[in-house]
Amino acid sequence: MKKIGLFGGTFNPPHLGHLLFAQEVLVEFGLDEIWFIPVNVPPHKESDDLASNQDRLDMLVGATDDHEQFYVNTIELEREGPSYTIDTIRQLTQLYPAYEFSFLIGGDMIEYLPKWEKIDELLELITFIGVKRPGSSVDTTSYSKHVRLLEMAQVDISSTAIRKRVQEGKPITYLVPERVEVLVKERKLYEQRTSLGHRKTSSH
Ligand SMILES: Nc1ncnc2c1ncn2[C@@H]1O[C@H](COP(=O)(O)OP(=O)(O)OP(=O)(O)O)[C@@H](O)[C@H]1O
Ligand SMILES: O=C(O)c1ccc[n+]([C@@H]2O[C@H](COP(=O)([O-])O)[C@@H](O)[C@H]2O)c1
Secondary structure (H helix, E strand, C coil), X not given: CXXXXXXXXXXXXXXXXXXXXXXXXXXXXXXXXXXXEECCECCCCCCCCCCCHHHXXXXXXXXXXXXCCXXXXXXXXXXXXXXXXXXXXXXXXXXXXXXXXXEEEEHHHHCCHHXXXXXXXXXXHCEEEEXXXXXXXXXXXXHHHHEEEECCCCCCCCXXXXXXXXXXXXXXXXXXXXXXXXXXXXXXXXCCECCXXXXXXXXX
C-alpha cells in the first residue's frame, strides 16, 4: 500500500519551511510521496495579499518539481468555495482506495483542529502529522493526541514574513527556492499596497 502525506496550504508563497518539513516527514515516517495541495479559498484565514490561484500553483510547481517524491495536486483549486479538508479527503479516499493518507500540519494549526469542518469524521479517515513552529506552543490538551508529532529543528520562516520582506524591498534569497524568488520578482507579487489593498504604482 502506498503511503501518501498530504500537505495542504495556502502556499502564498511556498517557502523552505514547507519543504524541510515535507522532506523530514517523508524520511521519518517512511512515506512514498508528498502531495502538496494548494487551497482555493483558505477556510479560516483572511489575507488581503493572496496571490492568484495560478501564481500560487506556478510557485508551488517551481518549488517542488525537482524532487522525485513531491507532487502538486490541484483537487482544491478545481473545487469551488472554501477548501475544507474533509471534502478533499473524501474525494481522495474514493479516488485512491488502496492508498493510506496522512495530513501534514504545522504546530500552530493544532489548537484550531476542533474548529475544522467535520473534524471527528476527518480523524477517522486520516492521521495528522504535526511539527512545532517557532512562536506557537503545541496544545497538549484536546486534539493534540490525534497528531503524531515530528521532532525536527524548528524553522522560523513564514509566508507572512516573506511577503513583508518583499513589501519592504528586502531580498528573499535562501528563504524560498530560487524559482519562487524569480516568479515573485517577474510577476511583481506582494509589492507594497495602500491601506485600501490596491497596489501602488511606481509614480506614486
Ligand atoms: N516553517 C514552518 N514549519 C512548519 N510548518 C509550517 C511552516 N510554515 C508553514 N507550515 C505549515 O504548513 C501549512 C501550510 O502553511 P501556509 O501555506 O499557510 O504557510 P504559512 O507560512 O503558515 O503562511 P502565512 O504566514 O501566510 O500564514 C500549515 O499547516 C502551516 O502550519
Ligand atoms: O477543513 C477545515 O475546516 C480547515 C480549516 C483550516 C485549515 N484547513 C486546511 O489546513 C491547511 C493549512 O491551512 P492554512 O490556512 O495554514 O494554509 C489547508 O489545507 C487548509 O485547507 C482546513
